[in-house]
Every structure is written in structure tokens, then in C-alpha cells.
Amino acid sequence: xxxxxxxxxxxxxxxxxxxxxxxxxxxxxxxxxxxxxxxxxxxxxxxxxxxxxxxxxxxxxxxxxxxxxxxxxxxxxxxxxxxxxxxxxxxxxxxxxxxxxxxxxxxxxxxxxxxxxxxxxxxxxxxxxxxxxxxxxxxxxxxxxxxxxxxxxxxxxxxxxxxxxxxxxxxxxxxxxxxxxxxxxxxxxxxxxxxxxxxxxxxxxxxxxxxxxxxxxxxxxxxxxxxxxxxxxxxxxxxxxxxxxxxxxxxxxxxxxxxxxxxxxxxxxxxxxxxxxxxxxxxxxxxxxxxxxxxxxxxxxxxxxxxxxxx
Amino acid sequence: xxxxxxxxxxxxxxxxxxxxxxxxxxxxxxxxxxxxxxxxxxxxxxxxxxxxxxxxxxxxxxxxxxxxxxxxxxxxxxxxxxxxxxxxxxxxxxxxxxxxxxxxxxxxxxxxxxxxxxxxxxxxxxxxxxxxxxxxxxxxxxxxxxxxxxxxxxxxxxxxxxxxxxxxxxxxxxxxxxxxxxxxxxxxxxxxxxxxxxxxxxxxxxxxxxxxxxxxxxx
Numbered sequence: 001x002x003x004x005x006x007x008x009x010x011x012x013x014x015x016x017x018x019x020x021x022x023x024x025x026x027x028x029x030x031x032x033x034x035x036x037x038x039x040x041x042x043x044x045x046x047x048x049x050x051x052x053x054x055x056x057x058x059x060x061x062x063x064x065x066x067x068x069x070x071x072x073x074x075x076x077x078x079x080x081x082x083x084x085x086x087x088x089x090x091x092x093x094x095x096x097x098x099x100x101x102x103x104x105x106x107x108x109x110x111x112x113x114x115x116x117x118x119x120x121x122x123x124x125x126x127x128x129x130x131x132x133x134x135x136x137x138x139x140x141x142x143x144x145x146x147x148x149x150x151x152x153x154x155x156x157x158x159x160x161x162x163x164x165x166x167x168x169x170x171x172x173x174x175x176x177x178x179x180x181x182x183x184x185x186x187x188x189x190x191x192x193x194x195x196x197x198x199x200x201x202x203x204x205x206x207x208x209x210x211x212x213x214x215x216x217x218x219x220x221x222x223x224x225x226x227x228x229x230x231x232x233x234x235x236x237x238x239x240x241x242x243x244x245x246x247x248x249x250x251x252x253x254x255x256x257x258x259x260x261x262x263x264x265x266x267x268x269x270x271x272x273x274x275x276x277x278x279x280x281x282x283x284x285x286x287x288x289x290x291x292x293x294x295x296x297x298x299x300x301x302x303x304x305x306x307x308x309x310x311x
Numbered sequence: 312x313x314x315x316x317x318x319x320x321x322x323x324x325x326x327x328x329x330x331x332x333x334x335x336x337x338x339x340x341x342x343x344x345x346x347x348x349x350x351x352x353x354x355x356x357x358x359x360x361x362x363x364x365x366x367x368x369x370x371x372x373x374x375x376x377x378x379x380x381x382x383x384x385x386x387x388x389x390x391x392x393x394x395x396x397x398x399x400x401x402x403x404x405x406x407x408x409x410x411x412x413x414x415x416x417x418x419x420x421x422x423x424x425x426x427x428x429x430x431x432x433x434x435x436x437x438x439x440x441x442x443x444x445x446x447x448x449x450x451x452x453x454x455x456x457x458x459x460x461x462x463x464x465x466x467x468x469x470x471x472x473x474x475x476x477x478x479x480x481x482x483x484x485x486x487x488x489x490x491x492x493x494x495x496x497x498x499x500x501x502x503x504x505x506x507x508x509x510x511x512x513x514x515x516x517x518x519x520x521x522x523x524x525x526x527x528x529x530x
């Protein structure tokens with residue numbers, strides 16, 4: 001027998017060595033953030049404000065318990081003025097940009113649901129969530145209060161963090177509910193510790209399917225009334241992670257969006273990102289550039305605590 | 312017309328060796344007088360003619376790292392990912408933090424990576440095996456440096472009140488474990504916690520007698 005028709009024999013002429021899939025599978029991403037939750041405050045837009053910085057004003061109002069204490073006010077004594085406690089925090093917006101360039105050939109050879117300038121524009125706009133998650137995690141090391149340190153994340157450290165918030169500002173206490181953003185490795189440490197607990201009075205409530213659908217894939221449930229999110233953007237200093245537990249009002253962000261782009265060939269406002277297309281005809285190249293103006297800061301240091309546990 | 316051929320040679324390319332890590336921002340260290348950690352060091356103790364090594368606990372200042380990221384905590388953008396931390400440092404100092412200038416203490420190491428530099432503390436060693444970055448941190452050396460900043464007067468004030476709060480925290484854990492001390496593993500944990508609390512209290516007592524001189528024993 002000879003001249004059988006085989007697949008191997010046809011490759012190169014009648015058959016392809018590989019056929020690319022119609023669909024592109026997405027690699028794992030980590031872009032869940034707290035932007036649309038009550039735990040992070042929007043402090044304003046810098047558009048038309050005369051500065052790239054928003055100054056958040058703070059004052060101790062509506063809770064003065066001293067009245068005439070130490071300021072006179074006996075039956076006929078003149079009462080002295082009390083000093084008003086005030087302060088401020090600056091939230092500085094910064095230009096964040098992300099750019100890609102794709103040739104016409106790369107674009108025209110696309111097949112099925114593939115890469116083209118518009119898909120890249122969508123990718124840039126959705127990447128804003130990852131940027132927000134990254135910058136949120138970057139502020140955690142700024143909280144003065146700290147629990148943990150030379151240990152892994154345990155139930156004891158968890159309770160210390162809750163109690164630190166409950167005793168914040170000389171026991172005035174930060175109002176709940178609280179949220180916690182942990183590094184995934186810290187969450188694993190916490191799970192191990194919970195598993196070893198003999199006391200089941202406080203149990204861990206894992207995230208339900210509905211909760212994950214609503215809050216994102218990195219929502220992990222709640223423990224002792226504190227909502228847990230994980231983020232790979234939680235930083236470390238080589239020996240310790242810098243995660244945080246905090247209440248609403250602890251962290252705030254400011255944004256900006258260019259109102260008009262004179263000279264831009266094509267610009268799209270995609271959520272918080274301004275995406276522009278730029279064309280280099282001599283190179284048959286389309287550039288897709290996204291800009292987002294964002295600043296994030298600790299607004300009230302008393303409302304958060306850093307959870308530092310070993311790497 | 313004749314042409315003289317040139318010998319063929321492969322194009323010489325020099326590939327720069329880059330660390331396979333993501334670029335990150337430079338940083339500075341800071342310390343707040345309320346941030347402490349209790350850590351054990353090996354100490355040589357001489358009794359009579361014999362010298363033996365004992366594990367002795369010390370309260371060590373928890374020196375914390377803050378990256379200089381434009382747009383975060385009031386850091387202004389200078390150029391690209393370069394930020395000016397001036398106003399941030401000023402604010403921290405107003406709130407009681409001690410700023411440890413990286414230019415003065417030389418604790419930042421940097422490596423070239425794609426799209427920038429990877430900044431890490433000098434106590435972190437970085438190796439690459441099979442394109443994977445293996446990092447290890449010499450915690451003991453870092454903590455000894457932290458202690459040396461007490462001795463040279465950089466970190467002030469040293470307030471034992473915060474150490475007492477730490478020992479009170481350990482009391483809570485002891486109280487919780489006591490409920491289940493009939494379980495051998497819990498009993499063992501409980502004894503360890505008792506030992507830590509005792510060591511914390513004895514350190515506070517020693518500090519009250521000797522002052523910051525006590526830290527000279529470990530640096």
C-alpha cells in the first residue's frame with residue numbers, strides 16, 4: 001500500500017498545522033475595588049477647580065461634651081472661648097496613562113472576537129478598576145494604628161484590628177461597618193487560623209454566589225461583621241504585608257476628566273477614562289491612548305488600621 | 312563588473328540583564344512612637360566561667376515603609392511615576408512620625424527592570440532561579456538596625472506606655488486560651504503566651520532600670 005492520504009501529508013497544502021480559536025480566553029485579572037462601595041468616599045472632581053488638588057476640610061463639630069469645662073462658666077463668671085479642632089487633607093490628582101499601538105495588518109488579520117483598536121479601548125477603560133485597586137492598596141501603609149507585625153494573620157490579630165477601630169480617637173470609636181482588604185496570602189493565613197479555632201461562637205460567612213456577583217470576584221465574605229476583600233496589590237515591605245481594616249470615611253478619592261481635546265481625531269469618554277485614537281498613516285499604525293486623572297488619600301486616619309503580618 | 316563578497320556574521324546583539332520583576336516606586340521609612348513589635352534575639356550570657364546563648368525579647372520600633380507614589384496621600388507628580396513627597400513628609404511629621412531620610416541612611420537598593428526600576432530595602436536579597444525571583448528578607452539585621460536608631464537618638468520619644476498596651480493585648484489572648492486549656496495543643500500555646508507576657512514585663516522592668524543602654528546588647 002502506498003499514497004495514503006494522511007493529515008500529516010496535507011499540512012502545509014490542504015490542512016493547517018494550527019487553527020486559532022474563535023474566542024480569546026481571558027487571563028486572570030485582579031481589578032475588584034471599593035470604588036462603588038460606601039467604604040471609599042468621592043471627594044470631588046478637579047475639573048474647573050483651579051488646582052490639581054482637592055483640600056478636604058475637617059472639623060470636630062456636633063460632639064463637644066465639655067461645654068463650660070475648664071473655660072469658666074460659674075454662676076456669674078465669664079465663659080472663655082473653646083478652641084475649635086480643625087484640619088485638612090489634600091488629595092492630589094495625577095495623570096495615569098495607558099497606551100497601545102496596533103498596525104493595520106495586525107488588526108485586519110484578526111479573526112472572530114479579536115484584538116482591534118476598539119477592543120483595546122475597552123481594555124483600557126476596564127483597566128481603570130485595576131488602577132483604582134492598586135492606588136487604594138497603596139494608601140494602607142499610611143494608617144498610624146497598626147496591628148499584627150511579627151506573626152501571621154490570626155483570629156487574635158483580627159480581633160485586635162476591630163478593637164483598634166472601636167477604640168479609635170481616644171475611645172470615641174470609628175462607626176462601622178468595617179471592611180478589610182487583605183493580600184490573598186493573608187486571607188489564607190486567616191482561613192487557617194479560623195479552621196483551628198475551638199470556639200465557634202463567631203463563624204466565618206463565606207461569600208455566596210449572589211454576593212460575588214454583586215461585589216466582585218475578590219469579595220470573600222465576612223467575619224465578625226467585617227467584609228473581606230482580597231487584592232494582590234496589597235504591598236509588602238519585604239517582611240510584612242500592609243493590608244488594612246477601615247470604616248467608611250477613612251479613604252477618599254478625587255478625579256478629573258478633560259472636558260475637550262482640541263485636535264484629537266477621535267476621543268471617547270469611557271467611564272473615568274478618556275480614550276483617544278491617534279493615527280500614524282506613514283506607519284499604518286493606530287495608537288490607542290487612555291488617560292485617567294485620579295488621586296487617593298487617607299482622609300481620616302482614626303478610621304483605619306494597618307494589618308501588618310508576615311509575608 | 313565584479314563584486315567582492317563580505318563574510319557573513321550574525322548581528323551582534325547585547326541583551327541587557329534585567330530582573331524579571333515589575334517596576335515599583337521608591338520609598339522611605341517612617342516610624343510612629345506608638346508602633347512597636349516584640350522580637351526575640353539570641354544573646355550571649357556569661358555566668359561565672361560559662362557562656363551560653365539565650366533568647367531574649369526586646370521591644371523593637373516597627374519601622375514602616377511608605378512608597379512615594381504620585382497621586383497617593385498627597386504626593387505630587389514631578390515626572391511620570393516620579394513623585395515629590397515633600398508635603399506628605401511634612402504632614403507625617405506634624406502627626407508625630409519620624410521620617411528616616413533614605414539619602415542619609417542608605418537603605419534603598421534598586422534593580423533595573425522592564426519599564427523602570429525595582430526598589431527594595433537593602434536587607435532584601437534577590438535571586439533569580441528559572442526566571443523566578445526569589446526574595447528573602449534579613450529580618451534580624453533589619454530589626455537590629457531599627458534598634459540602633461534608638462541608641463543613636465534618632466527615634467524619640469521612647470514611651471514604655473505602648474509596651475504595656477502590648478502586654479495587655481497578650482493578656483486577652485491568654486484569657487481566651489484558658490477556656491480550652493484541657494486540650495494539650497492549646498495548653499502549649501498558652502504556656503508560650505505566658506512566657507511572652509513575662510518576657511515583655513521583664514523587658515519593661517529592665518528598660519526602666521537601664522534605659523536605652525539595654526539596646527546596645529543586641530546591635
